[in-house]
Amino acid sequence: MDISSRHVGFIGAGNMAKAIGKGIIQAGLLDASHVHASAPSQTNLKDWASWGAVTTTDNCEILELCDVVFLAVKPHLLERSLEQLSGRMSAEQKDNIRTGKKFFVSVIAGLKLDRVTEVLEKQLDVSPAYVIRTMPSTPCMVGEGICAYCVPSNKREIPEYSEVVERIYAAVGRCKKMDEMHIDAVGGAFGSGTAF
Secondary structure, eight states: OOOTTOOEEEEOOSHHHHHHHHHHHHTTSSOGGGEEEEOSSSTTHHHHHHTTOEEESOHHHHHHHOSEEEEOSOGGGHHHHHTTOGGGSOHHHHHHHHTTSSEEEEOOTTOOHHHHHHHHHHHHTOSOOOEEEEEEOGGGGGTOEEEEEEOOTTSOOOHHHHHHHHHHHHTSEEEEEOOGGGHHHHHHHHHHHTTO
8 A cells, every 4th residue: 555645643752653743754754845844932843844754833733734633642642732723623524534634643641542532532522533452562663663553443453544654654563353351451562571
């Protein structure tokens, strides 16, 4: 599958988001101009800009410009990062979420898929939203990671989206789909296992 026409955005531009974004660019999956990152300040965005990625401090720009949106914020910041976006989104943007033309990838440690989806739908005032939960390991930062992911159990799986996630994570390691009940265990094993 060719994903080169897609625009991939990150709400949250910290270390794990950087690893994934840089991996996408270095692997040649996307031109750097198709990779977008948002953060509250320029601190984390400097590296992104040096790779040629599009940077912003406005999360609404990510929703407007990208069809794959990574939620890469700390768990306690999810609601805050999406606040007030609903009123700024056009009807077309909301329709793109409802109809599945735009989907979300959660990189938020410890938050179950249902919770991320609930917050997203509430804050953006749109339903349904399609979210894939991922649990990448720290070695993704050096291109040797393992990523487990799961799709919503209460919605029809969209195989194309799973394939996009697998292609993206292949740029920073290996990727495996599994049931959500196993995701946290995999994250614990591969996240801390590298220390031993």
